[in-house]
Amino acid sequence: MKIKRYTAASMRLALAQVRAEQGEEAVILSSRRIDDGVEVVAAVDYDETLIPRAAPVRTSQVDPAPVVISVPDLGLSVAPGGIERRASEPAVAAADPQLAGVRSELQSLRFLLESELASLAWHDRARREPLQTRILEELLALDIAPDVARMLAGTAPKQTSLQDPANLSLALLAKHLPLAQDTTCTEGGIVAVVGPTGVGKTTTIAKLAARWALKHRSTGLAIVSTDSYRIGAREQLQTYARILGCPLHAADSARELTQVLERLRGKQLVLIDTAGVGPRDERLGEQLGMLRQGAPRASVMLALPAQGESHALQEITAAFAPLAPRACILTKVDEAASFGAALSTAVRNRLPIAYLCNGQRVPEDVHSAHQRRVWLVRAARQFKERRGPVSDAGRPVPPIARREQAHA
Numbered sequence: 001m002k003i004k005r006y007t008a009a010s011m012r013l014a015l016a017q018v019r020a021e022q023g024e025e026a027v028i029l030s031s032r033r034i035d036d037g038v039e040v041v042a043a044v045d046y047d048e049t050l051i052p053r054a055a056p057v058r059t060s061q062v063d064p065a066p067v068v069i070s071v072p073d074l075g076l077s078v079a080p081g082g083i084e085r086r087a088s089e090p091a092v093a094a095a096d097p098q099l100a101g102v103r104s105e106l107q108s109l110r111f112l113l114e115s116e117l118a119s120l121a122w123h124d125r126a127r128r129e130p131l132q133t134r135i136l137e138e139l140l141a142l143d144i145a146p147d148v149a150r151m152l153a154g155t156a157p158k159q160t161s162l163q164d165p166a167n168l169s170l171a172l173l174a175k176h177l178p179l180a181q182d183t184t185c186t187e188g189g190i191v192a193v194v195g196p197t198g199v200g201k202t203t204t205i206a207k208l209a210a211r212w213a214l215k216h217r218s219t220g221l222a223i224v225s226t227d228s229y230r231i232g233a234r235e236q237l238q239t240y241a242r243i244l245g246c247p248l249h250a251a252d253s254a255r256e257l258t259q260v261l262e263r264l265r266g267k268q269l270v271l272i273d274t275a276g277v278g279p280r281d282e283r284l285g286e287q288l289g290m291l292r293q294g295a296p297r298a299s300v301m302l303a304l305p306a307q308g309e310s311h312a313l314q315e316i317t318a319a320f321a322p323l324a325p326r327a328c329i330l331t332k333v334d335e336a337a338s339f340g341a342a343l344s345t346a347v348r349n350r351l352p353i354a355y356l357c358n359g360q361r362v363p364e365d366v367h368s369a370h371q372r373r374v375w376l377v378r379a380a381r382q383f384k385e386r387r388g389p390v391s392d393a394g395r396p397v398p399p400i401a402r403r404e405q406a407h408a
Contacts, residue, residue: 002044003029009037018042131168132156138169143340145310148347152176177343180327180352181370184299185211188220188269190261192291193329194320195303197276200331202227203360204303205273206240210363212269213244220268221246224260226290227275228252237273240362257294272298279319288322299326301354306330310341317349327354330369334358 004022008014011031018026022044029041132153139149152172184191185208193201193208205223212221223241225234225248234250241248249264251257257272264270272295277284291298302325304313317328328351330342346353352369359365 004042006040006042007034007037008040011038011040014038014040135169135172139173142169142173143338144173145341145344145348148344152347173343173347176347178346178350178352179370180354182301182327182354182368184208184269184301184354185215188212188216188267190270190272190295190298192272192274192295192298192300193303194274194287194291194300194323194325195276196278196316199276199303199305200357201276201303202237202240202273203362204329204331204355204357204366205237205271206244207357207363207366208355209240209244209246209269209271211366213246214363216268218244218246222249222264222267222270223247224249224251224257224264224270224272226251226257226287227273251294254290254294257290261295279315284319288320291323301325302328302351303331304328304342304345305335306333306339306342306356307336308341310344313341313345314348317345317351321349325351327352329353329355329357331357334365 002022006014006017008017014031014037015028018028018040022042026042026044029043031038031040033039135156136149136153139152140146144152152169155176156168156172183189191208193205195201209218209221209223212218221244223237223246225237227234228250234248238248249260251260261270272291274291275283275287277287291300300320300323302317302320302323304316308316328346330339330353333339333356336342345351354369356367356369357365358367
């Protein structure tokens with residue numbers, strides 16, 4: 001058995017020296033802190049039967065069965081009384097019930113330590129920045145994504161003259177929420193509505209077409225469908241077109257779309273209903289290319305389900321980003337228990353909200369978002385009231401602290 005002492009500024013550096021000189025089979029016999037770092041004693045060709053004979057007093061208090069704890073990035077392992085050791089026989093180590101118990105205890109200790117550290121960090125932040133921390137709590141209670149909540153809380157002033165500081169979080173949300181005053185139903189143009197399957201694009205197209213027809217009649221209106229995948233999609237749109245008294249055209253390729261739009265140059269408003277394709281669908285690139293090539297002058301609006309989860313909405317937004325949507329339409333607002341995910345997506349991607357759709361009625365259930373800012377904030381407030389208060393001044397908030405820390 002070859003034994004050698006190593007000193008280094010940190011334990012990681014010392015273990016790296018052991019591995020470089022003695023290889024992955026090295027065993028750490030002992031370690032201790034010294035004035036300029038740490039000292040590690042390591043050995044190769046380790047024979048645990050020699051330890052009781054060499055140090056009977058020390059090993060009398062130690063279980064002779066070695067406890068093996070893997071450190072994959074350093075390739076080392078722990079001997080009795082040592083620090084870190086790599087299991088040379090993982091199958092044997094995994095079958096050891098003592099090892100399983102040690103691992104379970106270590107995981108419990110790690111979770112407890114992380115929770116305590118998060119709570120300490122949270123309370124330290126609350127002491128140093130009480131107003132910003134209060135705003136962060138309020139925004140998280142509104143189901144705003146942690147990254148967006150931190151961004152909004154970072155723009156808050158150090159002090160406020162508001163009698164109720166809770167209103168400041170809603171004021172910041174309203175200030176930074178991007179809204180668009182869309183002119184589709186007033187000035188016309190070529191507008192394409194894109195989005196995943198089942199988000200309500202066809203119904204939204206019908207609502208916009210009906211709003212235009214109520215103001216300008218249907219003579220200058222035309223609808224184009226590129227959805228050849230969903231069964232009955234064009235039949236549904238054909239029914240709406242017949243009621244409105246406007247023509248419906250179909251295009252199954254970029255070339256056909258270009259030809260259709262050329263024939264409709266005299267129309268004031270052309271609405272393009274696209275096929276619903278999910279962000280992970282292999283046909284997405286084909287659909288994006290068809291719209292870019294066949295309708296390069298079209299203004300694109302992205303339909304997002306208001307009840308969608310945050311990660312799903314972000315994935316949809318990223319998938320359709322190549323089309324550079326100028327605004328989004330929040331659909332199925334009436335089905336959403338919370339608008340936190342949708343509002344977070346709009347703020348994070350600086351994607352203005354143009355319309356809100358809250359039902360199936362045509363055209364009643366579509367609303368201009370720029371006129372509904374107060375309505376959005378009121379809905380956020382109602383959600384917060386249903387959830388209840390997040391914390392009291394003297395009570396810890398480890399769940400929110402852990403959630404905020406996890407997304408840091």
